[in-house]
Amino acid sequence: xxxxxxxxxxxxxxxxxxxxxxxxxxxxxxxxxxxxxxxxxxxxxxxxxxxxxxxxxxxxxxxxxxxxxxxxxxxxxxxxxxxxxxxxxxxxxxxxxxxxxxxxxxxxxxxxxxxxxxxxxxxxxxxxxxxxxxxxxxxxxxxxxxxxxxxxxxxxxxxxxxxxxxxxxxxxxxxxxxxxxxxxxxxxxxxxxxxxxxxxxxxxxxxxxxxxxxxxxxxxxxxxxxxxxxxxxxxxxxxxxxxxxxxxxxxxxxxxxxxxxxxxxxxxxxxxxxxxxxxxxxxxxxxxxxxxx
Amino acid sequence: xxxxxxxxxxxxxxxxxxxxxxxxxxxxxxxxxxxxxxxxxxxxxxxxxxxxxxxxxxxxxxxxxxxxxxxxxxxxxxxxxxxxxxxxxxxxxxxxxxxxxxxxxxxxxxxxxxxxxxxxxxxxxxxxxxxxxxxxxxxxxxxxxxxxxxxxxxxxxxxxxxxxxxxxxxxxxxxxxxxxxxxxxxxxxxxxxxxxxxxxxxxxxxxxxxxxxxxxxxxxxxxxxxxxxxxxxxxxxxxxxxxxxxxxxxxxxxxxxxxxxxxxxxxxxxxxxxxxxxxxxxxxxxxxxxxxxxxxxxxxxxxxxxxxxxxxxxxxxxxxxxxxxxxxxxxxxxxxxxxxxxxxxxxxxxxxxxxxxxxxxxxxxxxxxxxxxxxxxxxxxxxxxxxxxxxxxxxxxxxxxxxxxxxxxxxxxxxxxxxxxxxxx
Numbered sequence: 001x002x003x004x005x006x007x008x009x010x011x012x013x014x015x016x017x018x019x020x021x022x023x024x025x026x027x028x029x030x031x032x033x034x035x036x037x038x039x040x041x042x043x044x045x046x047x048x049x050x051x052x053x054x055x056x057x058x059x060x061x062x063x064x065x066x067x068x069x070x071x072x073x074x075x076x077x078x079x080x081x082x083x084x085x086x087x088x089x090x091x092x093x094x095x096x097x098x099x100x101x102x103x104x105x106x107x108x109x110x111x112x113x114x115x116x117x118x119x120x121x122x123x124x125x126x127x128x129x130x131x132x133x134x135x136x137x138x139x140x141x142x143x144x145x146x147x148x149x150x151x152x153x154x155x156x157x158x159x160x161x162x163x164x165x166x167x168x169x170x171x172x173x174x175x176x177x178x179x180x181x182x183x184x185x186x187x188x189x190x191x192x193x194x195x196x197x198x199x200x201x202x203x204x205x206x207x208x209x210x211x212x213x214x215x216x217x218x219x220x221x222x223x224x225x226x227x228x229x230x231x232x233x234x235x236x237x238x239x240x241x242x243x244x245x246x247x248x249x250x251x252x253x254x255x256x257x258x259x260x261x262x263x264x265x266x267x268x269x270x271x272x273x274x275x276x277x278x279x280x281x282x283x284x285x286x287x288x289x290x291x292x293x
Numbered sequence: 294x295x296x297x298x299x300x301x302x303x304x305x306x307x308x309x310x311x312x313x314x315x316x317x318x319x320x321x322x323x324x325x326x327x328x329x330x331x332x333x334x335x336x337x338x339x340x341x342x343x344x345x346x347x348x349x350x351x352x353x354x355x356x357x358x359x360x361x362x363x364x365x366x367x368x369x370x371x372x373x374x375x376x377x378x379x380x381x382x383x384x385x386x387x388x389x390x391x392x393x394x395x396x397x398x399x400x401x402x403x404x405x406x407x408x409x410x411x412x413x414x415x416x417x418x419x420x421x422x423x424x425x426x427x428x429x430x431x432x433x434x435x436x437x438x439x440x441x442x443x444x445x446x447x448x449x450x451x452x453x454x455x456x457x458x459x460x461x462x463x464x465x466x467x468x469x470x471x472x473x474x475x476x477x478x479x480x481x482x483x484x485x486x487x488x489x490x491x492x493x494x495x496x497x498x499x500x501x502x503x504x505x506x507x508x509x510x511x512x513x514x515x516x517x518x519x520x521x522x523x524x525x526x527x528x529x530x531x532x533x534x535x536x537x538x539x540x541x542x543x544x545x546x547x548x549x550x551x552x553x554x555x556x557x558x559x560x561x562x563x564x565x566x567x568x569x570x571x572x573x574x575x576x577x578x579x580x581x582x583x584x585x586x587x588x589x590x591x592x593x594x595x596x597x598x599x600x601x602x603x604x605x606x607x608x609x610x611x612x613x614x615x616x617x618x619x620x621x622x623x624x625x626x627x628x629x630x631x632x633x634x635x636x637x638x639x640x641x642x643x644x645x646x647x648x649x650x651x652x653x654x655x656x657x658x659x660x661x662x663x664x665x666x667x668x669x670x671x672x673x674x675x676x677x678x679x680x681x682x683x684x685x686x687x688x689x690x691x692x693x694x695x696x697x698x699x700x701x702x703x704x705x706x707x708x709x710x711x712x713x714x715x716x717x718x
Binding site: 003004007008011012015019109110113118119120121122124128129130131138140143212213214215216217218219221222225226249250253254255257258261262263265266 | 530549560
């Protein structure tokens with residue numbers, strides 16, 4: 001049993017890193033724009049489909065393909081922000097964003113269904129089914145690579161936010177949009193770029209998702225509920241919170257699945273979510289904390 | 294999804310009313326009314342007002358792959374029926390509305406089909422999850438609901454007299470496999486088995502009977518757990534099965550993603566059971582093969598009531614028509630197509646025999662014990678509306694071929710691959 005628990009913890013950490021990557025964009029978008037992006041799940045699936053298409057039709061390795069899919073999703077994010085988000089009124093943008101991004105999600109789902117059909121597909125590469133034997137455990141290459149990539153991208157995102165002038169603008173907008181405007185920051189431009197970045201990072205998460213799961217466009221529905229739970233637990237707007245809560249969620253679920261029963265894994269996570277929120281209503285790193293970073 | 298059974302009870306991701314509204318607004322919900330025309334060379338042309346047959350299908354959402362396969366099956370049947378002169382000399386017209394995989398929407402849809410669209414007959418939706426509420430609505434209005442994908446016990450637990458499932462009853466799906474294992478000489482018979490299953494009305498009822506037979510044969514249960522339909526990560530569950538070193542894995546899966554996730558984890562753990570059977574997923578033809586990888590599919594089994602190579606004249610005709618109309622190869626045909634087609638066949642035979650569209654008359658006739666023919670084989674309804682004459686098979690991927698392996702006495706069965714080949718072999 002002890003071995004199984006350790007294995008479950010390792011699984012949870014590796015998978016949690018990938019989920020953190022998917023959730024990072026969601027929490028960034030909320031932090032800067034007060035937008036709850038329900039379309040984040042379908043963006044993950046879109047990223048998976050793009051990687052799949054490049055792999056199948058152009059023979060491009062999924063990791064290498066990120067050089068194409070990340071910019072592509074960045075551009076798509078800009079387009080969505082320009083076409084849908086920017087037009088929301090300031091006063092009720094958070095509430096309206098749920099409806100609007102849901103509509104975006106449905107539209108993208110329809111396009112994906114028409115383009116790729118509803119049949120499930122999965123990304124294949126030489127490392128997808130391979131594993132390495134370390135200290136008595138078989139660790140899947142794809143999860144190791146995915147975790148490493150997630151770490152690199154999250155560090156890069158952190159560096160962008162905390163080591164660049166643009167990042168300072170983002171953080172200023174994150175703390176107070178009005179004050180940011182007053183000091184000369186182009187909040188609209190910052191918002192647009194932030195939305196693009198938030199969508200772009202899902203390309204990487206989507207690629208790993210597509211390599212570890214058979215998926216179709218409807219797969220986004222499971223994802224969005226998980227991602228929302230992660231960012232709420234971590235604290236809306238907090239990047240570090242997203243990472244911590246993703247790892248917490250996956251480790252907890254995986255350990256419960258092994259120690260107790262898989263059927264209770266999800267329930268225990270949501271019970272833990274309720275407990276944490278009752279003690280810390282803003283999550284691990286709620287908005288006030290996040291904005292004071 | 295899969296013949297005789299797949300995802301009949303699937304309960305994964307359900308779409309909210311918000312989603313439905315958005316779908317409707319976006320024009321992505323299909324409200325397709327299709328009339329299959331074309332008269333055959335020797336049949337009198339159907340004429341007069343069409344007979345409207347109402348159907349709610351999951352054309353989007355969680356069950357979209359199955360729902361769209363069902364739609365193709367219904368459409369193929371309607372085209373054939375009209376080519377053969379229609380029903381009672383009138384053309385049949387399918388009135389298909391999408392339920393977006395929602396058990397709530399399916400209720401609204403059948404009410405609309407009955408009260409507003411004035412459908413004369415009803416065909417069933419996809420999955421046990423949607424068939425249960427659909428059958429209640431049909432019963433309230435006195436309609437017969439002939440369906441092909443609601444074979445789980447929960448469909449028949451309500452004591453309704455109007456629901457008829459043309460496919461193999463779900464509880465019998467794994468019995469053939471379990472009996473085959475039990476019949477093996479003790480020296481060859483596996484000693485241990487694992488039973489991971491999704492908490493789904495389609496999968497769970499199958500596990501118990503098989504487990505009971507295997508345990509009676511001395512096959513020790515080393516893992517038996519139910520996992521939720523919406524799993525974030527299958528890895529720890531699959532790893533736990535691998536750690537149990539079970540020689541048989543009986544996976545209660547409803548779809549391709551579940552089955553492929555377990556295969557992927559098993560490959561990564563270098564764990565290869567002697568026998569691996571999944572209730573759903575491997576019967577998805579080319580979709581499963583592509584997702585899991587051809588070399589990893591080798592040796593995986595699935596119970597079912599139909600497959601594209603089934604030696605049945607009407608089945609072979611349907612398969613040929615399907616390939617002609619939609620392209621691809623026979624092995625890529627989803628068994629949902631056959632389930633849907635069978636629904637049309639059975640209803641047509643009942644209407645033709647009674648010369649009536651009166652649903653009370655049809656219900657009485659369907660319960661009369663008459664044997665109907667279908668692309669899935671014979672259909673005979675018992676008192677509950679289950680098909681007591683359904684044939685049970687077990688199929689296996691052997692290299693890239695999907696072949697029938699059980700019953701072993703059936704001349705169409707080929708030698709079963711046991712123990713299964715190594716992954717990638």
